Amino acid sequence: MLQRFHERVMAEITRRQMIGGTAAVMALFAGLHVPFAVGQQPKSHDGPLLLTNLKLFDGSGGPLRDGVSIRVVDGRIDAILDGSGEVEGIDVIDCGGRVLMPGLIDAHWHTTLAAISQMEAMTADIGYVHLVAAREAERTLMRGVTSVRDVGGPSFALKRAIDEGIVNGPRVFPAGAMISQTSGHGDFRMRHDIPRGSTTPLSEAERQGVAVIADGEAEVLRRTREQLMLGASQIKLMAGGGVASLYDPLDSTQFTERELRAAVEAAGDWGTYVMVHVYTPRGIQRALRAGVKSIEHGQLADEESVRMMAGEGAWWSLQPFLQDEDANVYPDAARRESQRQVAEGTVRAYEMAQRFDVKTAWGTDILFSPKNTPNQLRHLAKLTRFYDPLTVLAMATSHNGDLLSLSGPRNPYSGVIGRIEPGALADLLVVDGDPSRDLDFLNDPERNLRMIMKGGRVYKDEL
Template sequence: MPPAAAHSLLQSPLNHSHGACCCGSPLLQRFHERVMADITRRQFMGGAAAVMALFSGLRAPTAISAQPKRADGPLLLTNLRLFDGSGAALRDNVSVRIEEQRIQAILPGDAAPEGAEIIDCGGSVLMPGLIDAHWHTTLAAISQVDAMTADLGYIHLVAAQEAERTLMRGVTSVRDAGGPSFALKRAIDEGIVAGPRILPAGAMISQTSGHGDFRMRYEIPRANNAPLSEQERQGVAVIADGEAEVLRRTREQLMLGASQIKLMAGGGVASTYDPLDSTQFSERELRAAVDAAEDWGTYVMVHVYTSRGIQRALRAGAKSIEHGQLADEETVRMMAGEGAWWSLQPFLQDEDANVYPDAARREAQQQVAEGTVQAYELAQRFDIKTAWGTDILFTPQNTPNQLRQLVKLTRFYDPLTVLAMATGRNGELLSLSGSRNPYPGTLGKIEPGAMADLLLVNGDPSKNLDFLHDPERNLRLIMKGGRIYKDNV
């Protein structure tokens, strides 16, 4: 890299966790090209086992056991206060019985163990594992410079280690909003590394000049018979113009195992070429993706900020609006009428906001921050199904503060409502994937038949969520699928 280019990179951060989505940055292209090229090479040379070998042997230096504890039989959690994920008041004098990865029953506090191992929770609050509905599994914890200069093995290991740290923050499920997460998901599911459940979107689908078109100016124009760009070949994002191309690219991601489809329906703050106010994809193009997803029993999530783009996506049948901070009242009424989800992130001008060197992006960022406050107000006024997500990208210094993005919502909602958003409500959003959901079963709630993804916490969520600022100290027990990953009871 020329010195001037390196200096420019360091002086112009494109990472974000607040205030802007930078999925369209050229840096993302280069990172994915390197990572996916290495995965492709390894798969060609040694098959899936060679890809999975990237993740073997990784263990974070935390309280996590070398292997999660698996109970020999049923577990009975007693002496607890229960938050069930619905937003209802805490319940006392109950016990929770767990058997074969699921919650078998909610019982009276003095229930007999009947062959179960007893865990005395010491009066702490038992709650469902947290769910981040907009998370970039392989992109959150790698810096810009490392993404461009580090050994590929290091990049893979950082992603796997961050997945383990995510779980140790109490986030037991994530909806991945774009990126090469298929391999890491498999490694987690097979127990090679620890991490949250991942519902992957696969490659982001973008029009030419859209938020997912990562090509450089010198690559334009592309002839009709030209090969795919590097990021398309590697599965970072795919460019689709016209209904037929959108249909094909959508079906390809479904073939690879996408739980839901991600389309770029508008511009962004940090991206180089597409302005924030641009509207992307025609309604007929969006509808092609929606139809293909619905044929597979799942749905389309769209990156978009503006009212015009949101309305077009809703008319086409999109079920989840990602961001949307510039929506006006008419548009929010339409969201309510269509029963769409609003996947909001607390993009505010605070300590987590990005610092941009140019006035244009700073102005766009300010628009989004001001829109965020209005968005949460409109979402409540019109009773929109609202999800919580963080959208942290290329900011390893911010991943430890993932849960801070949840605590901030107490500015707009009472604590139990916030906690319900990040548990039961987000679980309902994940269930939109239907049969494409790789984890059949209820997530985000404590009820009979639900997956046993549980946290035991020091704190009183009926008063505040301050305990989430320090998950290492305040999460006493972390369980996913009935397996204990942290036990300080």
């Protein structure tokens, strides 16, 4: 099909060249959108910047505010001013009456593994994997996602490249390799790799930093400390089975309480916390007893587990797994059944999270799915099924920012994210849409995000 398309285009170019010369050829491409190029430098402002003529959503979930302007100085929000503010000697951006809001935060994102198939991730040169991840990081930022909490994978190098301005992308809060028990959700070995002896080499996934296997408290301590040494903001453990797993059933409970506690204590010694992949009540409760601060998924939770989350002040990092157009497609009946259970549990989970007032985060968990990454924000817009639109936006901005701040001294970025307030980092979006009514504008970020700013630097400006 591509071959035929290429032949048609080349034939048309030849025809136009013969009839009208170069101008006729160039007319063929008039109006085509040129994508933002990797490595293109964002626009910086040497002095203060004033954003005016806007409706403000500050991230709190409260109503939009009129009649204010935002002053940005040195990459941070300097002040929220009444009216247009002082404009003499300051660059001004007129937002055209549109909504100004904080940059979005995806609290469950796989920076290195989202936009590549599982087969490619396991068989391609690791350099290729990282190049794909760099391209996707730029696309993530251009969707208005200015920060992500990476929940597993070798993202340290990409984070550094983004922070140094080598490539464009969101702020990355890395967890490093996912820590899994043998036969756990992060055990990616093949059957022929078993048994593992004391001198057996590490698997390819372990060597590349995708996941590491740890059995017993001593190994869990070692693997946790290794990720902290590499620069992890928080630690990720697999405490239960999953839908996509080849070996571990959805209902399995993984790691003993002592093993989980070993990771919690090691992370706590560095001033940060542990999050766990888990679905079932038994796994959730075991993790909470061990001191885990963030439950990732948990769609099969019962009321007792949810009450326990609320009582412990833990975060429930939920994703809208609804077995809809964004769901992964599985060829076997067993995984489709697990997927059905999780989808049914998702509806109950959002209801119980509100009923018991659990601190709830939004994330996507797009993994090994290049076709699904462009729909990242659709995973947010669909939450209006359970919440009003401004509450959803608050979840993806200030609430997620509060969750990421749990990394304490391991936070790689100095400053508040997810809020528009004095002193906060200037991660800002200007949007075409009315979030007090709906979030449909998120379904087409290329068209509806008119300005994207991260740290006071403008990466997109179509105002």
